[in-house]
Amino acid sequence: MRRGLSPTWLGFYAVVYLLFLYAPVILLPLFAFNDATIIAFPLSGFTTEWFEVLWTTDALHSAVRNSAVVASITAVVSTLLGACVARASARYRFPAQKGILGFIMLPLVLPEIILAVALIVMMMQLGLSLSLWTVIAGHILICTPFSIAILSSAFAGLDQSLEEASFDLGESRAGTFRRITLPLVMPGIISSLLICFTISLDEFIIAFFLTGTDVTLPVYIWSQLRFPTKLPSIMALGTILFVLSIALLVLAEMFRRRAARRQGQGASATEGFA
Amino acid sequence: MSVFKPIIELRDVRKSFGTFEALKGINATIEEGEFFSLLGPSGCGKTTLLRMIAGFEPPTGGDIIIDGKSMDGISANRRPTNMVFQSYAIFPHLSVADNVGYGLKTKKLPKAEIKREVDKALSMVDLVGYGNRAAHELSGGQRQRVALARALVMRPKVILLDEPLSALDKKLRDQMQMELRDLQKTLGITFILVTHDQEEALIMSDRIAVMFEGQIAQLATPEELYRRPATKRVASFIGVMNFLDAAATSHDAAGLTLDIAALGKVTLPASAIPPNVHPSQITKVGIRPEMLTLLFDHDDRAEKEITGEVVSSDYYGDMTYYSVQLPQLASPVTISMRNTAGRSIAAPGSPVRVGWGTESVVLFE
C-alpha cells in the first residue's frame, strides 16, 4: 500500500526535530554543573559551585527583585486589562469593536524594537526619566494581547444563559459575577497571570531600552555575557530560571484545563447522552 | 365555573433590533394557572417575547404587565418569573442541591430551610437523593429536571420554558411532556412554553399562540386551532391540510353556498365563516386528510361522495397516507386512513370512492 506521508518517516522526523529544539536546552544544565570555567566540551567534573556563586552576587539579587516586581505588576495589570477586553468582546457588540480589539492586539505583530523605540522616544519627549515603571508599561503592552488570547476562550466558553439563569433566580449583577462568572473563569485568570509573569520575566528588548539604573534579570544576564568568567554562573542562573518557568507553565496549563473542563460540562445539554 | 384572573398581559409589545422588527405589536392575556404555549417557526420572535417577559430584553414599545404590575424598568432578578433555559444552564461548578438552592441562598434563607425546600423541589421532579451529584454526572433528562426544580423552588407566579425538551431524544421527550403537564396541573403555576414543535404544543397546552414574523397569527385552544385555523399559514403549520379553490355563490340566512373545485356546490351554516372575513373574500377551502375517507366497501356511506384514482400511498404503520387524484384538480389530495384489521392497501391506479362531510370544511380568504 502506498502512503503519502508515511507515519514512520514523519515520526522519525519529529524525533530529530525535537532533538534540534532541545539541543541548547540540554547544554544549559550540563554546563551549569560542569567543573570548568570555560563553556566547552569535554566536560570535566561535577560541581555546584556556580549555584553557590549566585547566592553571593548582590547585583544579581537586586536584578531578581526588580524582575519579580516588574513581572508581578505586569501580570496583574495585563490580566485585568485582558479580562476587560475578553469580557467585552465575548459578551457585547459595540461600534468599532473589531478596530478597537485589533488595535489592542497590535503589539503582538509589532516588532518589539519598534515598541521599545516608540516608548523611549515618548519618554524623551515628555522629559520623563527611565525607571522600572517604564519597563512595566512596555511589558503590559506586550502581555495584554496574550492575556486576551487566554481569557477570550474562557469568557467565550462561558454560556451566557448561566449568567442569565443566576439573574433570573434573583441574584444581582455583582452577585452573579461573584458566584457564577468569577469561579468559572478563575482558572483562566490564574493561567493568564502565570503566562504574563513568565513572559515579562524573560523579556529583554523592551527592558534593555527602557530600563534606567535598575536592571531586570535579562538585562543583567546580557551584561554578564561579555565576561567569560561569569558564564558558568549564568548557566546556573539560566537553569534555575528554566525550571521555574516550566513549573509556572505546568501550573498555568493545569488551571487552563480545569477551566475548560468546568465549562465543557456546562456547554452542551445533550452531553449526558454521549 | 372558576373565575379566571389574568396573570400576564401583553399590551402592544414591540421589539426592534436596528431596522429589524422582531415583534410587531403583541397583544395577549395569559390566565393564572394556564399552560400557555408560544408556537412558531424559528425566527418568529417567540423566544424574544419569552425573554422580554423574563426581563432579559427590554421592549422597544408597549407594556408587559405581570400580576397587575407593569414590568417596565424592572430587571429580571426582581420579576416573579423563573425560566427553564433551552441549554438548562445548570451551573457546572455547583452540585445539584446548590443549583436548586441558588436562588434561595440569594434570598439569604437559613440553611436548614434551604435544604428543606431543595429536597421538596427535588422530590417534585423525581430526583430524590441526587442532591450531592455534580452537574456533569447528570443525563440530559436529569439536567432538565434540575433546571425545573431550580425554577419551582422559587415559587414564581409564572415559569417560562424555552424549548425545554428540544435537546432530548424522542422517547424521553414524550415522557417529559406528560410529566411537565401533570406537574403544572398539580401545582397550578402558570407555565409559558416556547416551542417550534406543533405536536408538543397541542399535547401540552391549554391555549396556544401561533406566531409568524413577529405577530400572533392565532390564539386559541389546541382543538380550535386544529379544527378552525384562522389562516392558510396556520392551517399548514399545524398538521396537514388539503386546499381547494372555492368561491361563494350566494349568502343568506340559511347559510353560505360555495362552489368548490372537484367537490361541487355545498351549503354551509353561517357559523363556518371566519370572523372578519366577508363571504366574497373566500377563495379557498381546507379539509384535513383524516376528514376525507376512502370508502373501500360497497356499502360504506358518507354525507358526500366523489370518485377519484389512487396515485400513490405511503405506509406509516398505524396509518397509510394516500395521494388521490380528484377530477378537475391540478394536484392530488392527501387522505389518511387508519390501518384496521383485514384491510389491504389500495394499489396505485385503482379507482376509489372518497367520502367527506360539509362540517369538516374550513374556509379561508
Add this chain to the structure above:
Amino acid sequence: MTRGLSRESRQGLTLIGLPFGFALIMLAAPLAMVITFSFWTQNYLDIDRTLTLANYQEVFSQPIYQTLLWRSLRISVIVTVVTVVLAFPIAYYLSFHVKRNKALWLFLITVPFWTSYLLRVFLWKVILGYNGVLNTALLEIGLIREPLTFILYNANAVVLTLAHAWAPFAILPIFVALEKIDRSLLEAAEDLGDGPFRRFWRITFPLAIPGVVAATLIVLIPTVGDFITPRLVGGTDGLMIANMIQIQFGKANNAPLGAALAVTSMVVVALISIAIYLVGRKIGGRVAR
C-alpha cells in the same frame, strides 16, 4: 427609541475603555511621536524640531542602511520559510498521526521556548563555535578534519538560531488549522478517488492555508526587529537593521535617524505582511468562509 447607542454598546464600550485608553496612551501616542520624531534632526545634544525629510534622505541614500534593510528582510524571509517548512510536517504529524498524548507533544515542543531567550541564542553560539559542541563532535567521529567555520558569525547562524527560537510559534497555528479540518472531508476525497498525495494537495493543504499564513506572519514580523541574535551569532555580515536602530539610539546618539529607520522598517514589514495576508486570503479565501 433612538438613543444613539444601545445599552449593550455602552456597556461594551465602558468595559473596553480602560484597556483601550491604555493602548492609546502607551501605543498610539508613542507611535505617533516616533513618526513625528523621525522628521526632526539631531543637532549635537539638541533636537532640531524643524520638519524635514533629511533622515529619510539619509536612509535611502546611504548604502549601509539599504544593505542592512535588505539583509534584514532577506534573512527574515529565509528564516520564515525555513521555520514554516520545518514546522509543517511536525504539525501534520501531531494532528494526523499522534492519537494519544497530543497534549504531551505540544508541551514538549513549547518547553525549550521557555528557556531564557538570551541564553538560548548564546548556547547556539556554544554549539556552533570553532571549538563548539558540533565541531568537537564531528571531529571526534572523524566526519571532518578541520572545524567548520561557515556555521558561526554569519547569516547562516542567524537563520538557524531564529528558526529554532520561533519554532513553536510556527507549529501551533498550523496545528490548530489542521485540527479544525473535518476528517470526513478526507474520507470523502478518498471515496471520490483521490490517492494520499492528491488528497493532501487538494484538501488538507488548502484548508491549512490560514494556519500557514498566521505562522508566516507570526515568525516574519518579530524576526525583522530582532537584534540579539545578530549581535551574538551574526558577526559583522549578520548584523541587521535593528542593530543599527539600537546603535543610533545608543552610541551614535542620533535618535531621530534611529526613529526614521524604525519607521521605515515598520512600513516595509507592514506592507509585506498585508501582501502575505492578501495572498493567503486569495488562495485560502474560499476556505475561510
